[in-house]
Amino acid sequence: MARAVDEVHDVLQDGEQALRLLRLMLLIRRFEERAEEQYTRARIGGYLHLAIGEEAANVGSIDCLGPDDYLFTSYRDHAAALAVGSSPAAVMAELFGKVTGVARGYGGSMHLLDVDRRFLGGWGIVGGHLPIAVGAALALDYRDVAGAVLCQFGDGATNIGAFHEALNLAAVWSLPIVFQVINNLYGMGTSVEQSSAEPELYKRACAYRMHGERVDGNDLLAVREAAGRLLTRAREESRPALLETTTYRFRGHSVADAGKAYRTAEELASWRERDPIARYAGLLREHDLLDDGQLESMRKEVADEVSEAIREAAAAPAPDLGGLYENVYGDERWREQFERMDTAAPFGERMETRSWQS
Amino acid sequence: MAELTYREALRRALDEELERDDRVFLMGEEIGRFEGSYKVTAGLWAKYGPKRVRETPISEEGFVGAGIGAAMLGLRPVVEIMTINFILVAQDMVVNHAAKIRYMFGGKVGVPMVIRTPGGAGAQLTAQHSQSLEVWFAHVPGLKVVAPSNPADAYGLLKSAIRDDDPVLFVENLVLYNVTGSVPEPEEDFTLPLGRAHVAREGTDLTIVAHSYTVRRALAVADRLAQSGFEAEVVDLRTLRPLDVDTVVESVRKTNRVLIAEEGWATYGVGAELAARIGRACFDDLDAPPERVAGAEVPMPYAKPLELAALALEDKVEAAARSLLAECGLVGSA
Incomplete structure (x- = not known):
């Protein structure tokens, strides 16, 4: 649901709401830890990018999305899927390459989506989804829908041309979109300082006469307040904004990266002290909204939920081989359009040779 | 029919589709007040306004991406890229995004978008503005590639492309824009299906396969060959993906000889693909191996004599055809 700015501040007045957000962050943390473990057991292939440490930056903004809003994010997308409410079992199944996955096992970790919840992906090319998110905002504007787009990406995306083209188009066309840069200080192993002439990334908005601001991405309520305010403004005034949320990934770029060659143990330790979940849980304790027992039972609940997701994903079938050629095209005439391309096609491509695997 | x-x-196709379906909108550089770099969209901005005919900055990656996003939400953008050479800065959007979306998202969302762009050479536009890159895109599963050779086909195929639910690269040709031909009246709602080639001229001695402007050259060459007593059949592919191999094979089985002509570079090109297909399908029908003729494998030079030498003009296509016929012991009467 869309929330006015004053409501956003009201999280601490509403115990149920406050605990819901904590639970969501705990779920993401647990999901990521177990996904990492499942990867080492070779149940997950390809790349696996974890958002451990970035839970507040994800939950804080995504929780502000309203019924007509759309979400786009990068390949570090498990948190986004869980935050929009996709079933952990379907997300885990996608990581496992199972037919019950959110993309039926065709996309994997980097290409999650949930069309019903208007989450349009998990995208694998750094910065590539920014112009596409602008197009979604254009469609809202075209149809006169009072919705907005939240487009998340990492700090590394801010140096690619698509970033600048997307921000410029959103500004010259005055589109309802909030660009959220989740600045975790490193694009793979290259620091923001090393790669960005203006390392205060929110300032790049100036070049497009766009509002830009930076908030502490490990402060759930700060992210939520800023994202809520900017999304409301996007919906009501059809204006874009750039929101920088500074955070830190506790793991490497992907599971294949230990994340230690380019970062010091001291740096990691200092960020662990700013763990977004511990910090938010502490705040709730201060406001008497949480006690140790509740926290423990919540941890157990999400752990059980993730275990169940793993069980379901492991038990689900892999996609049928007969579906290899499905969904390359979607027009209902595609078979008749392509039928005359079957003649003398390469082995395995022409129908008479398709059965070589069976 | 109108000329x-x-x-x-x-x-006319754009106008009719804009009129028919309010999800259809145009987007591109200079397509509004400027009326299009090649004036294809002339009058449409005035008729439909800036929302349906959206002028963009010089930002191909940005606005092709925006087209993709709008299409994912159910609109039907028709994006103009001023010339095919500039699509390379949007290649990531076309190949990594538009072509992949439906499949990698498990069929849950599609991209009903058309990208219109002219290719071709011959106006001394030199190396960076004279390319025929359509085969790059025809290589990619998830895309459809259309390349009409005449006004009626351009009309019927563009309407089909706009109504298609998949991303279509619609390749026009700079040199064709002023060519005239008969086009059905709007009330006929004339469309042409994707994936169907057309026998543009019937013949028995040789098949010449071509697309886009090269079809006109092939037809002119067929007339010249007729003077020598040879009847060439000309197959206009119309679409490169889906590729109508059947029509080509049917023709080659009849003529036993085939020449594939294209304006771009031959290596890894349309002719390469078709020669492989024909080699398999017509192994026992061929009197000679399939021959190819195409543009010289150099970046396009500027100086007119050099440019003419680099193009696959009628003389070169004719020479290739006669060489192939001679290989089969057919020398002709003239």
Whole structure:
């Protein structure tokens, strides 16, 4: 649901709401830890990018999305899927390459989506989804829908041309979109300082006469307040904004990266002290909204939920081989359009040779 | 039927589709007040306004991406890239995004978008503005590639492309814009299906396969060959993906000889693909191996004599055809 700015501040007045957000962050943390473990057991292939440490930056903004809003994010997308409410079992199944996955096992970790919840992906090319998110905002504007787009990406995306083209188009066309840069200080192993002439990334908005601001991405309520305010403004005034949320990934770029060659143990330790979940849980304790027992039972609940997701994903079938050629095209005439391309096609491509695997 | 230029036929198709379906909108550089770099969209901005005919900055990656996003939400953008050479800065959007979306998202969302762009050479536009890159895109599963050779086809195929639920690269040709031909009247709602080639001229001695402007050259060459007593059949592919191999094979089985002509570079090109297909399908029908003729494998030079030497003009296509016929012991009467 869309929330006015004053409501956003009201999280601490509403115990149920406050605990819901904590639970969501705990779920993401647990999901990521177990996904990492499942990867080492070779149940997950390809790349696996974890958002451990970035839970507040994800939950804080995504929780502000309203019924007509759309979400786009990068390949570090498990948190986004869980935050929009996709079933952990379907997300885990996608990581496992199972037919019950959110993309039926065709996309994997980097290409999650949930069309019903208007989450349009998990995208694998750094910065590539920014112009596409602008197009979604254009469609809202075209149809006169009072919705907005939240487009998340990492700090590394801010140096690619698509970033600048997307921000410029959103500004010259005055589109309802909030660009959220989740600045975790490193694009793979290259620091923001090393790669960005203006390392205060929110300032790049100036070049497009766009509002830009930076908030502490490990402060759930700060992210939520800023994202809520900017999304409301996007919906009501059809204006874009750039929101920088500074955070830190506790793991490497992907599971294949230990994340230690380019970062010091001291740096990691200092960020662990700013763990977004511990910090938010502490705040709730201060406001008497949480006690140790509740926290423990919540941890157990999400752990059980993730275990169940793993069980379901492991038990689900892999996609049928007969579906290899499905969904390359979607027009209902595609078979008749392509039928005359079957003649003398390469082995395995022409129908008479398709059965070589069976 | 009305006599229209290729440009006017395209404009009529755009106009009719804008009128028919309010999800359809145009987007591109200079397509509004400027009326299009090649004037294809002339009058449409005035008729439909800036929302349906959206002028963009010089930002191909940005606005092709925006087209993809709008299409994912159910609109039907028709994006103009001023020339095919500039699509390379949007290649990531076309190949990594538009072509992949439906499949990698498990069929849950599609991209009903058309990208219109002219390719071709011959106006001394030199190396960076004279390319025929359509085969790059025809290589990619998830895309459809259309390349009409005349006004009626341009009209019927563009309407089909706009109504298609998948991303379509619609390749026009700079040199064709002023070519005229008969085009059906709007009330006929004429469309041409994707994936169907057309026998543009019937013949028995040789098949010449071509697309886009090269079809006109092939037809002219067929007339010249007729003077020598040879009847060439000309197959206009119309679409490169889906590729109508059947029509080509049917023709080759009849003529036993085939020449594939294209304006771009031959290596890894349309001719390469078709030669492989024909080699398999017509192994026992061929009197000679399939021959290819194409543009010289150099970046396009500027100086007119050099440019003419680099193009696959009628003389070169004719020489290739005669060489192939001679290989089969057919020397002709003239």
